[in-house]
Amino acid sequence: MMKLNPATLLIILLALGGAAALFLTESKPETPPAVAVKPEAAPIAATNSVVEDLKKQIILLEGQIEYLQGQNDALKDENAQMIQKLGMLGMKDAPKMTLKDDDVAPDFVGMGLEMMKMRKLHALPLVTTSVSQEEVETVILAWLKRQQPNEEGKKLARGLAALGWIPEAIDPLPLRAALLARQLGGWYDDESETMYTIDPSTASGPAVTSNEPLGIAFGQLLREYGDILFQPQHGPLKTDMRLARDSLIAGDAALTRFLHSLQNPASELKDDLPAEDPDHPINQVPMPAYLRELAMFPFSRGFDFAQTLHSAGNFAQLNAAYSRPPVSTAEVIEPEMYLDPERLAPVEIQLDAVKLKGVLPYLDDCLGKFACVTALRTYNPDEDAALGARGLVADRLLAWVADGGAKRDHAAWQTLFMDKSAADAFYKAMLNSLKQRYETKGESEFTAQGRFVSLLRNRGDAGVVLIEAASEEARAALKLLMK
Numbered sequence: 001m002m003k004l005n006p007a008t009l010l011i012i013l014l015a016l017g018g019a020a021a022l023f024l025t026e027s028k029p030e031t032p033p034a035v036a037v038k039p040e041a042a043p044i045a046a047t048n049s050v051v052e053d054l055k056k057q058i059i060l061l062e063g064q065i066e067y068l069q070g071q072n073d074a075l076k077d078e079n080a081q082m083i084q085k086l087g088m089l090g091m092k093d094a095p096k097m098t099l100k101d102d103d104v105a106p107d108f109v110g111m112g113l114e115m116m117k118m119r120k121l122h123a124l125p126l127v128t129t130s131v132s133q134e135e136v137e138t139v140i141l142a143w144l145k146r147q148q149p150n151e152e153g154k155k156l157a158r159g160l161a162a163l164g165w166i167p168e169a170i171d172p173l174p175l176r177a178a179l180l181a182r183q184l185g186g187w188y189d190d191e192s193e194t195m196y197t198i199d200p201s202t203a204s205g206p207a208v209t210s211n212e213p214l215g216i217a218f219g220q221l222l223r224e225y226g227d228i229l230f231q232p233q234h235g236p237l238k239t240d241m242r243l244a245r246d247s248l249i250a251g252d253a254a255l256t257r258f259l260h261s262l263q264n265p266a267s268e269l270k271d272d273l274p275a276e277d278p279d280h281p282i283n284q285v286p287m288p289a290y291l292r293e294l295a296m297f298p299f300s301r302g303f304d305f306a307q308t309l310h311s312a313g314n315f316a317q318l319n320a321a322y323s324r325p326p327v328s329t330a331e332v333i334e335p336e337m338y339l340d341p342e343r344l345a346p347v348e349i350q351l352d353a354v355k356l357k358g359v360l361p362y363l364d365d366c367l368g369k370f371a372c373v374t375a376l377r378t379y380n381p382d383e384d385a386a387l388g389a390r391g392l393v394a395d396r397l398l399a400w401v402a403d404g405g406a407k408r409d410h411a412a413w414q415t416l417f418m419d420k421s422a423a424d425a426f427y428k429a430m431l432n433s434l435k436q437r438y439e440t441k442g443e444s445e446f447t448a449q450g451r452f453v454s455l456l457r458n459r460g461d462a463g464v465v466l467i468e469a470a471s472e473e474a475r476a477a478l479k480l481l482m483k
Helices: 008-026 043-084 107-117 133-147 152-163 172-184 213-229 239-263 289-321 329-333 335-339 369-377 382-390 421-438 473-483
Strands: 128-131 185-189 192-197 361-363 392-400 410-417 445-448 451-458 463-469
Touching: 107 128, 107 192, 107 213, 107 239, 107 361, 128 239, 128 451, 133 172, 133 185, 133 192, 152 289, 152 361, 152 392, 152 463, 172 185, 172 289, 172 329, 185 213, 192 213, 192 445, 239 289, 239 329, 239 369, 289 329, 289 335, 289 369, 329 335, 329 369, 335 382, 369 382, 369 392, 369 421, 382 421, 410 421, 410 473, 421 463, 451 473
Parallel strands: 128 192
Antiparallel strands: 185 192, 361 392, 392 410, 410 463, 445 451, 451 463
16 A cells, blocks of 8 residues: 655645635535624634644644654655565575674665666565575585686696796695685675675685675676676687686676766775775785786776766666677777777687697696796886787687606697787796796706706797696797697
C-alpha cells in the first residue's frame, strides 16, 4: 500500500475539513425575514463556529501527524534492515553480521544500486555476505587459476626468474589473490553469484575495508562483463593482453567508484595511509617488486584509460570496449592508439622452430610494453627506461628447463622495434641493466655468476634478442634458434 507523506496528508485533511465546514454552513435554514436581527450577526456566528471546528480538526491532525511521523521513522528503520537482508537473499548458511550498539551495517546493496544507476547498468543488486579475509583470498585464487590454468602462473614466474627479473621461481597466484583482496576489500564469485566482503575483524588493516566501495563496483562489472572479457574457451591469455583486459575492468571500477564518491562525499575513502607506506596492507604481501608492478598496473594506469574512454563517449564508450577490449598494455598507456579508427593489429614474432634439444619451451609468452619498461627501470633512470621501451612493436619470451641442477632455466626474449633508432635506445638501456646486475664492463656477451648471457641485434637491426642460459651449449643453440 502506498504511504502518504505526512505533509501531503495534512493538506488533504485541511481541504476536506474546510469543505465540510462550508457544506454545514450552506445547509443551515435561511433566517426568516420577520425576525429582527442585525444583518451581520448570523454570518459572524457561523464564521466563529467554523473557526472552532477547524481548531478542533487542527488539534486532531497534529496528533495524527505526530503518529504518522513515528510510523515514518519506523518504516525507515525497517527499510534499512530490509536492504541489508536483500543482500543475503539466496545465501545458504550465510553468516550473520553481529553489530555493536553504536555500529551501522554497511549498506553494500544500497551503495551498489546507486553505482549501478550512475554507471547506467540495469541489473539486480549483488547478493552480499561478510566472510573472513582468508576466505576472500581463497575465492579470488580459484578465479585466478581458472584464468591461468595448467600452472601458467608458475611457468611465467620461472621464465622471469630465468631472465633474472625476480629472485626465484615462485607461485605468484596466491600472492596476487592476497593483493587483490587488499586492493578491493572483497570479491564477486561468479560461481556462487555472491559478493564476498571482508569481515573487518579479520582484515589485515583498516585500508582493506575502506576499499569495499571499489570492490562493489569491480564486482558489478565482473558480473556484467566477465564472461565477455575473459573467455576460457580461447585459452589462457598472453601476459600483455591479460594485463590490458584487467586494466579495462579495474580502471572502469576505479572510475565508477571515483564518480560515485563525487556525488556522495560521505563515501570517500577515509584511509590516509599512502600505498608506498611499508605499513600499508598491500605491502604486507611478500611479492617480488617486478611482479608487484605488473599487478598494480591495471588499477594505476587502468583508471586513466577508463577516464579517457569516458571523456570520448561517456559510459557507452566504456560499455562498447568490453566487446572490443585493448589488446596490449601499449594501448592502455596510450589510449589514443586504442581509439584510433585505423587501429593496427597486434604484431607476432615468427620463428622457424622453438625446440631446444628437441624439447618445446614450457613458456611461450608476450610480455608487452609495460613489462619491458618495468624491466629497464630497475637499473636505468625512468626517462631512459621509457625511451628504451617507446618503440616496442612486439616481443616473445621463450623458456626451457635447464638440466644438471641449475638454479635458473634457459630463456630467450626476442624484441622487435619500429625502427633501428628505437632498437638502439632499448639495446643501450638493456646493456646498462646487464652491466649493473652482473657487475661486468658492459660486454654484449659474457659469462658471470654461473650464467651465459648474450644481447644481440637481429631482424635488420630492428630486433634485439636477450639470451640467458645455464650453459655455453644452451647459449650457442639459442643463438642459432633466434637468428
